[in-house]
Amino acid sequence: MIAGSKPRIAILDYGAANLVSITHGLVAVGADVVVAAEPAAMAGADALVVPGVGAAASAMAHLRERGLVEPLRDWVRAGRPCLGICLGFQILFDASDEGAAETLGLLPGRTVGLRDAPTLPHIGWNAVQAARPHPLFDGIADGSYFYFVHSFAPAPADDGIVVSRTNHGRPFVSAAARGSLYGVQFHPEKSSEAGLRLLSNFLRLVDANVQTNVSAPVGARAADPAAEVA
């Protein structure tokens, strides 16, 4: 990314999500958006957004079909910025109870069904309570409402990555982050001002990452993913 230019965000298109709204949301906060349906299209992007609706097992199948699993893993392991949204958040974890799917294994833990939920799916606006301060939520008041549509949520094995929780019958993890990898269970692109602010914060984090990693070649693959410390 050239200083002063718009951050270039690649939205991963694996046929399991409607990309219209997230594209509009990112454009509204000043991103240049490309849709990446194949690994080559990720090159040149400053950050990756992994959207997704539907079931984890079919999402993984679609990712595999398009040869996107390893490029996505490499991207994250190289420490490059990535934001997972809804199902795109859930598949960052090791596995999902939804269809007993093995998922990307980039964050520790598994995705489980919401328990004790008064209604399922959990659809609508709900309050997001901070577990710790995080730049993704800069300028967003604790307890702000975001829009959710889901029946499952990740249960991280490491409490340290939890950024926020939301209560629907009992609390579940609504946002998590480790390094430059971020994930939210809600839909920022449908969450009005609070959601746009979160997307704008993400762009700022991307920008900061780009500034500190100017020497990293674009499209670089991690030399040895196995050497990555989980």
Added chain:
Amino acid sequence: MLARRVIPCLDVDKGRVVKGTRFVNLTDEGDPAELAERYAREGADEIVFLDITAAHEGRATMLDVVRRTAGRAFVPLTVGGGVRSVDEMRDVLRAGADKVSFNTAAVAAPELLTACAGRFGSQAVVCAIDARRLPRTEGAAQTWEVVTHGGRRATDLDAVSWALRAVELGAGELLVTSMDRDGTQSGFDTELLAAIASRVRVPVIASGGASGPADFVAAVCDGKADAVLAASIFHRRMYSIASVKAAMAAAGLPVRPVAEAVA
């Protein structure tokens, strides 16, 4: 805790917002995308477009409206009216809508709900039910009949039974309109709402008859509705979304505050 939603509904005819008394005396009220954006800014939790364009050629115009709205109003968008197939629903979702509402088309072909839910998920399928009170027989419970074609045509369907069936078929949400109250500003039919909401697990949206903030409170407290929809009281600027939400909050209902606490 999930917030109770406040939803302004916009009637759209040939790409323009119109208002009138249920399909007659329509007057042009402006651009749907612009009005949707304004409502979203004013705190609407969701926007509903009801396409009342009679001619089938109006479809392309509506898709354009949805496309323009999706780029400006960053809240969930539901589109109702005129969608009769999985492919038509796909087009509306691809244009940027989150949900599609089926009314007459679902009564005519109930399997449409199943087909669309199977393809896009129940969360995207809303069944709109227009109901009219039937004369109460001595000693029997109140019943309601489903009407279609904007209330012009009666069916033999019992509204509560149809609601249960629609959920079984795949509807993820029910938009329940009282045709006795619609356009009358005499309050929601809370008896109808409660009769349905107490028997289904999916969210029920109350519609038809809002005259002021107290009616929104009653729709949730007495009618057990999860969301409340209104058209004219917002369009005519009689009440703001903020004033409705303030009344709901004062009644102890969880609502998303309008003055979004963003620095």
